[in-house]
Structure formats: structure tokens, C-alpha cells
Amino acid sequence: MANKVFSKDAWLEALGGLKEHYRVFLPLKDGDFFTYKPIEEAKKIHFDYDNTRLSPKGLIFPQSERMFEFSLDTQDPEANILKEAPKDDSPRAIVGVRPCDAHAVGLVRRNFDNPEYRDPWWVKHVEAATYVGLGCNAPCATCFCKSVGGGPFNEEGLDAMMVDLGDRFLVRALTEKGEEFLSRVQGGEAADEEVLKEARELAQKVTDEMPDTVPTGRLKDLPVMALFEAPFWEEVAFACLNCGTCTYLCPTCWCFDIQDEVYKTEGIRLRNWDSCMFPLFTLHGSGHNPRDQKFQRVRQRFMHKLKYYVDKYGDGVQCSGCGRCVQFCPVNIDIRRVCGLMDAYEPGA
């Protein structure tokens, strides 16, 4: 696979030149934090963020997305018949993705693209996207990607990987899409073995130094009902506000809601992110709510990520270790601690 080395200035210039091939998105500073935006909105690009506040999932799975359009006009012969809303699925390059967020795409894929059903929008948006990653030279203290099957230089889910070598970026293609991307980037020169070695050693060093703090090994074998009935859930959930921050910031949370909206005689069906933290999420029409207690909803979130998903797919948790929920939970409910409690749980003890 091809690779190129760029001076930092040359790299920024090269990104600017990609417009005719891709819609380029990258983390831009927005107030106090970084968030993915189109390159056209960039005043200054700097790749010195820890990570973006919101994960890049919104580029593939927008917080609110039009699914269908329809007319309620009784004169319209096609009234009440739903039609797919037009979408822009031209190639897009998402540059600067942290490996945890790319890893998350694979975890979510199992939900949206499975042998029985494919979610057309998610699949098409992912197909249109080229993920260009940025290895983490300095993982945060809240990061735990290594504990959940990833790593600061994990390549899974990425089409190309950037490595920050101080004054230069090494950009390596990892897939055909990445190959194509790299061929379209102007400038740069092929990396020599020395640079590659430098990057390899950096990756190795950072990965080795990163602590592996969150135990997940026993989750698979613990009986599901024992964990479900474990005594710690009320305590874990006490502080929870049942806001949706954790689920909205999470790169692996995919739950959504479907809503119809009408203005005059035009209507749309759209889907919005939803959250298992909200009581409304499971409220039946009859008024019955299987999860009407706060602790049940908190339990659902952790059980789904750390047990149900594990049971369903048999390898690994539904968490990429990005640490957003750890950092931004307003009441400091820490998934690392909960995972530890679950993993260490001795049924009947």
C-alpha cells in the first residue's frame, strides 16, 4: 500500500486541494472544543485535539435525518405514498478520525448492515466515506481503547492513517479507498524505510505505554440474568440525571426514533437519535413502561454495551474506549468503573 510524507504545511494545503474529489470533513475548533465540520468552514486547521466533543458518527448517521417525503395534498395522485428523500452520497473524506471512532464504525455495522436487513442510509453514507485516521501520540487518561480491542494506532475501520511525526505527517493507505484518496492528494513524497520505522516505533511505544485498565474478560461467561439482577445497579444509577449526553456523544450508540412531521400538505418522515436514558424510549401506548425506573435504564445502557452485545456477537464489547462518556457525564458515572464492577461480579457471592 502506498504511503506519503508531508510537511505539516504541505498536508494542510493538500487537504485544501481535495475539494473536487471529496467533500472533506475534519475536526475544527468550535468554541471550547473540536467538532467535525466541512473544510470550507475552516479558519485554521490544527491536528492537536484530543478528540472531537461529538464523535464522527453524526456524519454517517445524522442526529436528525430525513428518510422519506410525502404529500398529503388530496389533489396529488401520489398523496400518502412515501418516497425516499434525496441524499448527497458523493464521496466524502473524513480526515483526522481517532482510531477509537473508526473502530466504532465496525461495531455499529453489525447493527445496520446484517444478513437480514441493511439500513440503506447508513450503508450508503459509509460507502461514500473515506476514513483517514490520526494515530494518538498521547492518549488521554480517560481513554481505554486498548482494553476494548482497539488501540491508539489501531487501523481497523480506517482507510488511511496519519501519523504525527513532529514536523511531518506520514500518511499510509490501508484500503483501496485509502489508496485512491492518497493518489488524489497533491504533494508529499513516498516515505523511506526510516520514516516508516520511526512511525512504527512511535506506535509501538505509545501502545505499550498505554495502561490496560478496564477488565472485560469475564463478561462473556457471566450469566446474563445474574448480572441483570446484580445488586450494584441502584448504586451505580443514583447520580444519573437520565440525560442523553453519554448516548449522544458515544460513537457506538445507534438507537433512533422515527417521527413524522407535516407542514401544510408536505410531510417528511425523519429519524432522530434517541437514547435508552429517556423514559419515553420504551413507553408503550398503553402507558405501561417496562423500564420506568431510572436504574433500569442505566442498567440497560451498560448491559447492552457490555453484556447483551457481547452475547449477541460473541466478540468484544460495544464500546470503543473513546472515553467521551467518562469525560462529559455531568455526574461522573464512569463506564470504566461500571465495567469493572460487572467484570468482577461473583453471582451469589
Place this chain on the structure above:
Amino acid sequence: MNDWQPKITTFLCHWCSYGAADLAGVSRLQYPPNFRIIRVPCSGRVSPKFILAALRHGSDGVWVSG
């Protein structure tokens, strides 16, 4: 712009202003025709949500009268 006519959502108390409006009609008093009148059992029934709903639906003005 001069021929533009506003749409004004109007919440009238059944016992007071609605009666006044009725009386105005009976007395053949003239007033502008731009009001879309919603009769409420009491103007206390008008919740802020109603006023926002009216604005969200594109009313140019809202008038609540007890």
C-alpha cells in the same frame, strides 16, 4: 407591503371578551377581520405552549383577552 394583512391568533375568554366580541357583532360595530378567534373557557386556560404553538404555526400576532 401595504396590502399585507396580518394573521392574529386570538384567545378569548368565553365569559368576558368573547361576549364582548359577540356584543360588538350584534351592535354592528366594525373591527378588523384579521383575528382567528379561539374561544377558551377562561383565559387562564391559555398556556404559554398555546402562544408558542400559534407563533410556530406562523401567526403574525397573538392576542389573549380575559
Place this chain on the structure above:
Amino acid sequence: MTGGASLENPYLPYPVRIDDIVVETEDKNLKTFKFVFLNPEDEEKFAYTPGQFAELSVPGKGEIPIGIASSPTEKGHVTFTVNKVGLVTTHLHNMKEGDVMGIRGPLGNWYPWEEMEGKNIVIVGGGFAFTTLRSSIVYALHPDNRPKFKDIIVVYGARSPGMLLYKDELAEWEKRDDIHMHITVDATDDPDWKYNTGFVPAVTEQKVTSSENAIAIVCGPPVMIRFTQPVLEKLGFPPERIILSLENRMKCGIGMCGRCNLGDQYVCKDGPVFSLAKLKNLPPEY
């Protein structure tokens, strides 16, 4: 269901026209809607098995998951019986014959028909959850299918005589000798009431005498299920042969939106039909 991942949009409903509306119960809260597909080829795509459900899609209001009340042996239309409870159902109740809307499906799994072959079938239903059971009865009584099964025993209860669904059909089934009907109501002051009085679990206990070579399929309100379960177990039904149909709040119907999640299962995709044996290993959040 679907064979392999298709590229067709699983969220896109088939357009249908309301062909007929029947008010089922005395409180007028239950109506049965008969739908005809606008595109005849959609009917073939909508190949279903009793026990499955579909999303009824009312543009501008939303979608609701409803069990299919017709049987695949009935051609030319599909029917659904809908209780008026929320936004979409209320709007649906106000719609008229000839109106166009959408149906998305069929969704979910079905009663274990293959496993039931050569066995006695005990069908226990209550209230308006009888819809997929009606589908099952019609399906099982069809001349092509009837020989596959042994005795068919039905216990169906409602609050009062006026709340029973499909009254004409019930009366017809009562007359047949290849199906044993036990219709019951919780209470009635109708002197002409000729069937049973009492709650479904009690009637089940009286009328279902044996669990030998039998599978029980149960669909009804949670209270009924809760009290019927021990009765069936007492009759000797092992949990693998007690089949329940669940409902949870759903949106997508295809296991993606996440809300009907129970353990590693989605009620909409892996259910709604579960054996009691399976449910015992799932969190009771339904």
C-alpha cells in the same frame, strides 16, 4: 421473512388502500381494517406466516406495529385489528374506506408451525391480542393444513360478550367438530350467554386436560399471561412448549432502532414469538 440482505429499503412501506372497516367491539375502540395493496406484486412480497406483525404507516402521524390478523390462506387482502390508544391509532380509526396509507413488513418471527405438526395445539388468547391467534386458527383450519395437526383447542376470553373479536367466525368455529372452542368472558349479565364465564387461566385449567404431545401458544394482556403460565406448567407443559407472543415499544421493526431490546434479542426481529424457556433467560423488561 427476508432471505439474505436485500438492497431494498426495509423502511419503505408498501402503499395500500383501506378496503373495508369493521367495528369489532361494543366500546367501538377496536376496528378491523382490511387493506388491499395498490401494487399487486407487493402482495407477493408481503408473504407472511401467522404470528408475524407489520408496521401500519399513516403518513404524517407515524407507524405502529400490529399483529397480522388475516391468514396467508386468505388471498387478495390483509387485515389488522387495531385498538384505539395513541396518536396513530386514533388517526387510523378516523380514516375511511378508500384512504391510502402504508404497510411495512411482514416483520418478526412466527409461531413454530413446523414444530407443531403432528401435535395437539392449545391456543390461549385474551382480549384484543387475539389477532394473530385468529390468523393462526384460520391458517390451521385450512383444508391444506388441517391434516398436519391433531386436536386444536382454543380458549379465548374477553371482558364481556360485546368485547369479543370476530364474533361471526367464533360462532362458526363453535359449530365445527375439528376445533374445540372454549369462549369465556370475565363476567356478563346477559341471560342468553351460552358460553363460559370466568377468567382465561381458570377456564384453561378446566378445559385443557392434557399437555401430552401438545404445544400451547399464548397471546394476551400481561396479567393473563402471568396467571396462565403457572396453569400450563401445572398441566405439564414444559417451558419449551409454551409459546408466548410479546409486545414492546417498537419503531423500526427490523432490530435496528434498539428500543425493544431484551438481552441479546430484539422483540421485533428475534420475536415477537418466544418460548417460555427462552424468556426465562432474558431480562423481564416487557
Place this chain on the structure above:
Amino acid sequence: MKNLLEHIGIEPGRLHFSWISSAEATKFVDVANQVYEAVKEVGPAQVFIKRLAEVA
């Protein structure tokens, strides 16, 4: 309510409250005229109108 609406940028002329007895037909007409003039003065509403959701 009125103050907060004005605070976020809804013109003062858009929201009116009044007390009119059922006998005060002339006051009703007066106030109706005032309300009409005030709303006409601020012109068509531009903001806070929900159309189809502006989303992806």
C-alpha cells in the same frame, strides 16, 4: 411570557393581553384596532415559525 419573548427577539407588538368585560363591546373594538395596528406595524412574522425540519 411577553418579556421573555421580547428578550429573545420577538417584537413587542406581536403579543397582547387585555381584560374586557362582556358588556364592553366598544372596548373590544378599540383593543382589536390597537392589536391590529400593532401587528401590522411590526410586519409579517419572520422567526419562530416551524416549517419542515431543517435537517440532513
Place this chain on the structure above:
Amino acid sequence: MIQYTDKIREIAGRLLKDGTVEVFIGYRKGTVPMMNEPVLIRDPDQVDTLHWDVNCGLNLCNYLTRRTEKIGILATGCNSRNIVTHIIENQIKREQLYIVGIPCTGMVDHRAVKRAVGGKEILSAEQQGEKLIVKGADFEKTFEIKEILQSNCAVCRHRNPVEVDEMVADPVPEQEGVEPYKDVESVEGMEPRKKWEFFTRLISRCLRCYACRNACPLCYCPTCFVDESRPQWVGKSNDPTDTMTFHFLRAYHCAGRCTDCGACERVCPVGISMRQFTKKLNKDAEELFSWEAGLTLEQRPPLDVYRPDDYNDFIK
């Protein structure tokens, strides 16, 4: 304030042991810097998890709603005012509570600290007296706490609790000469169009996660208006008009009840300053009704009483 921690543990232990309360609500030290976690203690042996420092900016009053036990609870000035509001609004009974008052000199704005270190990752933040020592991988910085207070704390005029059963320390002096409504006044001076733009920009990042609503001790309705479906008052997407409707009505529902505790802003994952809405209402309540929420159990808030001399300039 470190010394408060020991005192709090002592009080909580005593209350739980002698049965004055069944549960005690306080904070434990968080797993990340500048985040403490509200915690409920039942067992007197666990009081050592209790902790107090300048990062306890959430409002514990939230956790009172619909509880039935006898509860010991920590309360700063604003928190105690929310507890008073809760009692007035019949969400909890005064007899159920044992309020442990904390004279408060303000909470640290974790965003301001992060901004001050250039957005770098903070690995530890320790309070030492009036100073906060913040460390990262390659820096160490000492802040005067009064320079990095939450903006509501900086203009707080009720630092001492108003309704207490026991204080952990002597009251602190109240701040003199603060101008709480400067920012409101600057918005009031704008043209309607500018105001609209100001607020539209303010909430443009909103995710509709409802953290502000849920962190707010005033928001305890069983069904929030945003969740009502018949009729549906607000769309559920992140459409700007819907978002504005949410923020507007949320704020309006706090009229005459908000104590400016800052919990809403503290919890917002995208840093929206939604107090710009509620502060306007607080200002009006103060100017029109001389009212500040939650100062006394004796008086009901202005929007739920009728007085013949009420302000009614706006009515024709």
C-alpha cells in the same frame, strides 16, 4: 473548604447512626478531575466516601424528588433555596429533611479552567485553600479560585444556606456590589432581530440531550412538554425552531423559581449558556415583584399568587 469534608463525614455518620436520617445525599470524589459524583449513603460505615471541594457544582436537590425516606442532604446557598422551592411546591416535606448547610464561596467552572490551559488534558486538579492546582502531562498551573468561578457563583448574593438544620461552618460573608444582570442588560439593549440572532447562535450547538432540563431541580414534571405527543408541541429533531421552543419553554417554566444555581450550564455537553434565558426572568421577577426564589418557606412565588396590586402594565 477541604476541612468541610471531615466535618461532613462526621455529621453524616452521626445522623445515620442515631437514626435521624435513613439516607444521606452528598458527593464522592470523581474519577476524573473537576467532576464529583452525587452519592447516596445508607451505611454509616461508608461515610468516608463523602467528599467536598469546589467541584460540587451540581444541584443535589434534584435527588429529593419523590423520595420517601428521611434524608440528610448537603445544601449550599442556591441548593437550599431549591430545597425551599421543592418544599413550597410539595415535592418533599420539610420534616423528611435534615439539611446540612454549607457556606459556599463558589464552585469552579471546569470549562474556564480547561480553556485557561489551552484545552489540554487535565490530569489532576487539587484544591489547596483558595487555590486550585491543575496538572497536566506537561504543565502545572495554579489558579486563584475566585478567578475561575462559575459565572453564576461569581455574581452570587446568597452564598449561605437559607434553611438549615445544622451548618458545617460559620457563614461566609455575602458578596457586595455584584452586578448579576449585566449580560441581560446588554441583550435588552439590542434590536429584536439582533436578539433573535444572539439566541439562535447561543443554542445552535444544542443536541437536545436534555441534560440541562434533567439537571435542573425545578424540572420534575412527570411528563415534560417536549415528550407530550397529543398534541405534540415540539418536534423532536434538532431543527432550530424546535430547539428554540424547547429552550424558551424550559426557561419559562422556571420563571420565579430559578435560583441561578448553574447546574444547567455545568452539565451541558456542548457548553451552551442557557442561563441567558432564565436570568432575564430572574431579573424581571426581582424588578417587578421584588422576588428571589427560595429565600423563605413563608411566601409563595409570584406567579402562583394573585394580589390586587400585581404588576399589570402589559394588560390593556
